[in-house]
Amino acid sequence: MGWEIWGHTWAVNLLQGHLRQGRVRHAYLFCGPNGVGRRTLALCFAQALNCPQPLAPGEPCGTCRTCRQIAQMAHPDLLPVQVESGNTLKVDQVRALQHDLQLAPYESRYRVALLLNMERATISAQNALLKTLEEPPGQAILLLTADTPESLLPTIVSRCEVLRLRPLPPADLALILTQERDISPDQARELAHLAGGCPGLALRFYTESERYQDHQRWLQDALYLLGQGRVERFQYIENLSKDRDTFRAALQAWMTLWRDLFLCVSAADVPLTNLAFESALRALAHHLDERQVTYCLAALEQGLAHLDANLNARLLGEILLLGWPYLKPEHVGAPA
Numbered sequence: 001m002g003w004e005i006w007g008h009t010w011a012v013n014l015l016q017g018h019l020r021q022g023r024v025r026h027a028y029l030f031c032g033p034n035g036v037g038r039r040t041l042a043l044c045f046a047q048a049l050n051c052p053q054p055l056a057p058g059e060p061c062g063t064c065r066t067c068r069q070i071a072q073m074a075h076p077d078l079l080p081v082q083v084e085s086g087n088t089l090k091v092d093q094v095r096a097l098q099h100d101l102q103l104a105p106y107e108s109r110y111r112v113a114l115l116l117n118m119e120r121a122t123i124s125a126q127n128a129l130l131k132t133l134e135e136p137p138g139q140a141i142l143l144l145t146a147d148t149p150e151s152l153l154p155t156i157v158s159r160c161e162v163l164r165l166r167p168l169p170p171a172d173l174a175l176i177l178t179q180e181r182d183i184s185p186d187q188a189r190e191l192a193h194l195a196g197g198c199p200g201l202a203l204r205f206y207t208e209s210e211r212y213q214d215h216q217r218w219l220q221d222a223l224y225l226l227g228q229g230r231v232e233r234f235q236y237i238e239n240l241s242k243d244r245d246t247f248r249a250a251l252q253a254w255m256t257l258w259r260d261l262f263l264c265v266s267a268a269d270v271p272l273t274n275l276a277f278e279s280a281l282r283a284l285a286h287h288l289d290e291r292q293v294t295y296c297l298a299a300l301e302q303g304l305a306h307l308d309a310n311l312n313a314r315l316l317g318e319i320l321l322l323g324w325p326y327l328k329p330e331h332v333g334a335p336a
Helices: 008-019 038-050 065-071 093-103 123-134 170-181 186-193 200-209 207-225 230-240 242-265 275-286 290-309 313-322
Strands: 027-031 078-081 109-116 138-146 161-164
Touching: 008 038, 027 038, 027 109, 038 065, 038 109, 038 138, 038 207, 093 109, 093 123, 161 242, 170 186, 170 200, 186 200, 186 275, 200 207, 200 290, 207 230, 207 275, 230 242, 230 313, 242 275, 242 290, 242 313
Parallel strands: 027 138, 027 161, 078 109, 109 138
Antiparallel strands: none
């Protein structure tokens, strides 16, 4: 079994080297985009740290009770900390973790703290964690995940071993999906591009049909709205913005659409993300200019940041759609 990781061979080799040489750090920070494999790699490392019957030094068996429980985040010596409510990771959660880390491991060599999506931790929560990073308990290892190191306090990052995970080339991921999941080559290629080379995201699109269908529907809605006036756009946003998580997912889908349009308008020799919409997007690009597309893409990126800062979702959506160009309905195509 061993490390069940697609790609990131260099990261696996680095972590195995630390284990084999007895140079395990007290804290690791796994960075990269959503679905790239941050949590999966962290859990595999936790298995390697505590597997009672490793296949070789640094090589967990993956099948024993300890490995299975860690994979399910249900092991007594694995302490997961993640966003529960309010869209942030709070200082009380960090303080509870600090108390638990002072206890000796129940049955394994290490107590492993797994802090997921640390970019969503409040400043007070990050500051509280500093004390543990500066004076870690002897039998505790902290594993943090975040989108980028820059989203955390520099004092947090400086006390961690940082591993920056990159998406796989879509062609490589498509081949893995075909070989490992028996997905047809055409579907694997679409999923790999749709996920931007992130294995976890590609698998979620494949196994969660609603996620895939929602993404495609939001793209179709965006194309439709480009041919509609202000009243129709406001009515659409009124319904979409009622659920913040759904609204965030729609904005993320729209970002991939406007990125694709930017590639089309600028005639970049780069594959698109939304292959099912390629013909429609290339036709639409003839009615847009680079300035318009750049503005919309930047506004969506800023809109996501404002949504995470708890700004009014409906007002935010109305402002975003007001900034989109108004096109003739016949210029807005649909996927073939």
